[in-house]
Amino acid sequence: MTGFSPGIEARRGASSLEKMLGLLDLFTPGQPTWPTEELIRVSGTSRSTCYRYIKALQAGGLLTPVAGGTWMLGPRIIEMDRTMRLCDPVTTGGNPPMQRLAVETGHTGLLCLLFSGTVMCVADAPVPGAPAGVFSRGQRRPLFFGAASKVILAHLPPHQLRAIFARHRAAIEAAGLGGDWEGFRQALRALRDAGHGITESEFMPGVIGIAAPLFNAEGGVLGSIGIAARIEEVPEQDRAALAGMVMAAAREACARIADQAQNAALPARAVG
Structure with missing residues (x-):
């Protein structure tokens, strides 16, 4: 894909x-x-x-x-894009932590948003030598492939997950998220318990993604923040530490998003 x-x-x-x-x-x-x-x-x-x-x-x-x-x-x-970049709480709140995450890890930073049954990249911080074609602002992807998508999917409400599973069972199984409803639930529970997701070559061959979810003030999932890199640049022994940095950036981003939204509960985007 x-x-x-x-x-x-x-x-x-x-x-x-x-x-x-x-x-x-x-x-x-x-x-x-x-x-x-x-x-x-x-x-x-x-x-x-x-x-x-x-x-x-x-x-x-x-x-x-x-x-x-x-x-x-x-x-x-x-003009509308400029307004979004200046005013959308997810972008304005999440962009600074995402930029710092890229600098601190040396890997491309990604800020993504749940949007009508898809995941859209709303900001990215590519680093020198980054893999060509990595997720960038304005691109959309399905909910089932890649860490940035899967950590969002894992935190959707149960009634939405049931509807998604009924409509996209084959794609869900192909993404390694379970071949039946119980397997799907268990796969998503593991992502929620971990607080992050790590995937390899799921959307782009040779690319690893590490991402954590972003929430509004009421705990509704809004999007994700994370990094992407060539698999060979991220040794197995470094992944836990990188995941910790991604989750720390997500916590900071959530706090900033809530502040940008003036302490109101920013609604989660619709899932089509």
Whole structure:
């Protein structure tokens, strides 16, 4: 697995607003521009409806026209990204501990957020010589692969875990998290008891991840903080100490996030 991007297929049967916003999911680094005709084709709507969607997104600055009758993401997204970086409590509270963690360990730091059934990287601190393609800001991954994801999954409420297991049983088994409900529960309990997760080559071959969960003031899981490195750079005897540093950074980040949220219980993000 080298990437993850939820597609417009997930929005079949959705409302008009969801279908319109779902067009934005099509724009990726692999395909940053889309011709109007292709947007109409994949939208699952009539030509006139899709034209209205495109014009509404253009008016909001979320799409902008480029040469040849094609479209790309608009500049308003840059403005929104800046607002998130300056104002989101998880980012502003978790970024300083994540940056220090990278400096102290010498490995790439990662700050991740639970987002609609996925895990999104909201900040990263790459170190010199870091593996190419390691998780970076704005990328999403599934909940089942890699330490940054698994430590979030382990702390979701039981009713959400039951629904997730029912929908994604095959992926959960493939991720080594159990082939039945009881095995799944035991695997997640082990992660909760440890307070951190360590995975090797689960999302990227040759990369080890160590992560710990982040919580709001009421104990709801928000995301994770951790490090990523080449496996050969992290000897077995060093892993317990690194895990301790990651968990210490997570505790600091949780305190800072609560402070950034002005002592209010920042809601956990939805799991789709």
